[in-house]
Amino acid sequence: MKKYLLISAILLAIASLTFAQKNTTRIELSTDEASETISRHIYGHFSEHLGNCIYGGYWVGYDAPIPNTNGIRNDVVTALRKIGIPNLRWPGGCFADEYHWMDGIGDPAERPKMVNTHWGGVTEDNSFGTHEFLELCNQLDTEPVICGNVGSGTVKEMSQWVEYLNFGGISPMADLRRVNGQDEPWGVKYWGVGNENWGCGGNMTAEFYADQYRRYATYARSYGENRLYKIAGGAGGADYHWTETLMKNIPHHMMQGISLHHYTVDWSNKGSATQFGDSLHFEVLRRCLEVEEVIDRHIAIMDKYDPEKKVALVFDEWGTWYEVEPGTNPGFLFQQNTMRDALVAALTLNYLNEKCDRVKMANIAQTINVLQALIFTDGPEMVLTPTYHVYEMYKVHHDATMIPVDFESPVYRYGDRELDAVSVSASQDKNGRIHLSVVNIDHDTKHPVVINTGELGEDDAVNCRILQSDEINSYNTFGRPDEVVPEPFSKYKIKDGEIRMDIPASSIVVLEISHQEEG
Numbered sequence: 001m002k003k004y005l006l007i008s009a010i011l012l013a014i015a016s017l018t019f020a021q022k023n024t025t026r027i028e029l030s031t032d033e034a035s036e037t038i039s040r041h042i043y044g045h046f047s048e049h050l051g052n053c054i055y056g057g058y059w060v061g062y063d064a065p066i067p068n069t070n071g072i073r074n075d076v077v078t079a080l081r082k083i084g085i086p087n088l089r090w091p092g093g094c095f096a097d098e099y100h101w102m103d104g105i106g107d108p109a110e111r112p113k114m115v116n117t118h119w120g121g122v123t124e125d126n127s128f129g130t131h132e133f134l135e136l137c138n139q140l141d142t143e144p145v146i147c148g149n150v151g152s153g154t155v156k157e158m159s160q161w162v163e164y165l166n167f168g169g170i171s172p173m174a175d176l177r178r179v180n181g182q183d184e185p186w187g188v189k190y191w192g193v194g195n196e197n198w199g200c201g202g203n204m205t206a207e208f209y210a211d212q213y214r215r216y217a218t219y220a221r222s223y224g225e226n227r228l229y230k231i232a233g234g235a236g237g238a239d240y241h242w243t244e245t246l247m248k249n250i251p252h253h254m255m256q257g258i259s260l261h262h263y264t265v266d267w268s269n270k271g272s273a274t275q276f277g278d279s280l281h282f283e284v285l286r287r288c289l290e291v292e293e294v295i296d297r298h299i300a301i302m303d304k305y306d307p308e309k310k311v312a313l314v315f316d317e318w319g320t321w322y323e324v325e326p327g328t329n330p331g332f333l334f335q336q337n338t339m340r341d342a343l344v345a346a347l348t349l350n351y352l353n354e355k356c357d358r359v360k361m362a363n364i365a366q367t368i369n370v371l372q373a374l375i376f377t378d379g380p381e382m383v384l385t386p387t388y389h390v391y392e393m394y395k396v397h398h399d400a401t402m403i404p405v406d407f408e409s410p411v412y413r414y415g416d417r418e419l420d421a422v423s424v425s426a427s428q429d430k431n432g433r434i435h436l437s438v439v440n441i442d443h444d445t446k447h448p449v450v451i452n453t454g455e456l457g458e459d460d461a462v463n464c465r466i467l468q469s470d471e472i473n474s475y476n477t478f479g480r481p482d483e484v485v486p487e488p489f490s491k492y493k494i495k496d497g498e499i500r501m502d503i504p505a506s507s508i509v510v511l512e513i514s515h516q517e518e519g
């Protein structure tokens with residue numbers, strides 16, 4: 001009997017070992033094939049005159065009791081500098097095609113007011129304008145990305161704005177800039193020619209917009225050494241005709257990028273940012289993954305007209321979009337941010353890394369207090385969201401060389417629906433360190449993985465951090481800011497030159513592998 005029990009136990013152990021091996025995902029890195037750079041601009045941001053993004057988010061004014069430098073909150077600047085924010089798109093969004101930049105310069109007391117018709121119908125007093133935005137970029141040490149007005153502005157108005165920003169000599173606009181206190185041109189490089197011109201930016205057809213683009217872009221001049229990087233207002237989601245028309249009708253030397261907007265949203269039922277169960281967890285991640293096909297199809301069109309990839313795909317609005325939080329202004333688009341949003345951010349960034357030969361810039365919407373925000377503020381208080389922590393953890397991919405990764409994802413099954421549970425991105429930085437960001441979107445199953453970097457030595461150092469939460473809808477608040485924060489993760493083993501670990505349910509793991517010099 002004893003002998004029988006022993007044999008059974010051995011057989012069971014072998015069976016479970018085989019099962020575990022079968023269910024283990026092998027992740028192979030092709031370090032030798034790494035060649036494309038992941039532009040840090042993929043990790044860009046978008047801030048519009050919308051709700052409390054600019055006002056209250058960044059801008060509190062010179063006399064505010066909240067600690068500030070030249071009217072800009074110090075806490076927010078410190079937090080954003082920590083994640084190395086590479087660029088900031090402004091002033092919209094839909095707001096951009098209603099914005100007349102001359103209203104936002106000169107003595108703030110004299111600046112005309114306007115109605116922000118898109119966002120809550122509030123009065124915009126223009127106290128935050130061109131000079132304030134460029135002061136913000138300077139404090140953040142980030143590249144400005146300015147979106148000009150095509151929908152309701154003139155060619156002359158856009159042309160003059162560029163001259164005001166960038167011309168160093170004597171000219172009406174450069175002189176006006178000096179009168180307003182800025183002697184040197186700012187040298188703004190990234191220039192959007194309109195926003196969503198198929199919708200809030202003028203309801204144009206693709207053909208009409210392409211012609212308009214040619215006019216506006218002609219007079220948006222490059223001055224001196226600063227070559228303007230012009231971005232055509234691109235498609236919304238799966239509007240492939242828009243991209244095809246722009247690629248066909250606009251000479252490629254006139255545009256350095258075409259934009260694309262795609263939100264993770266169900267427009268017929270946006271749902272709550274926090275009140276959701278397993279099913280809506282699955283559903284939002286399913287919608288998030290739809291972006292992969294949308295990006296692929298836009299890229300395929302661009303490849304047809306531009307096989308040398310001279311025109312970039314600029315994914316300058318993306319993120320989750322839910323119902324606003326109960327009791328808040330519907331026009332302010334304020335929503336909470338949970339671990340589910342962190343997974344959306346991590347999945348999307350992994351995919352953008354993979355497509356870095358065509359995608360050269362992306363901007364999550366929007367940095368503070370709006371949509372998939374990284375930061376919330378309320379008066380003097382500030383809290384960092386789970387999405388912020390993804391950007392902090394993923395900083396390691398900025399300007400690193402993308403390493404192709406080969407693996408077959410395990411399945412995330414919900415009822416009769418299936419998704420890939422695991423997403424992986426890898427890169428090598430300038431110091432030779434390898435980084436992997438591994439995401440498990442499965443809400444209740446951990447997935448074992450084996451990572452083969454091809455060259456892991458016994459002395460190599462592995463560092464690992466994880467973002468996870470107790471509940472799938474956990475989030476940070478002013479009172480409890482540390483509900484979802486990255487932590488060190490040591491539950492891995494190194495064996496036969498490979499790293500083995502279980503990626504916990506609903507988690508994001510970032511590994512760093514540094515090779516130690518021998519001898």
Ligand code: AHR
Nearest residue numbers: 092093094095195196365
């Ligand atoms: O990010 C909010 C809005 O979404 C932007 O203003 C617009 O471009 C898009 O429709």
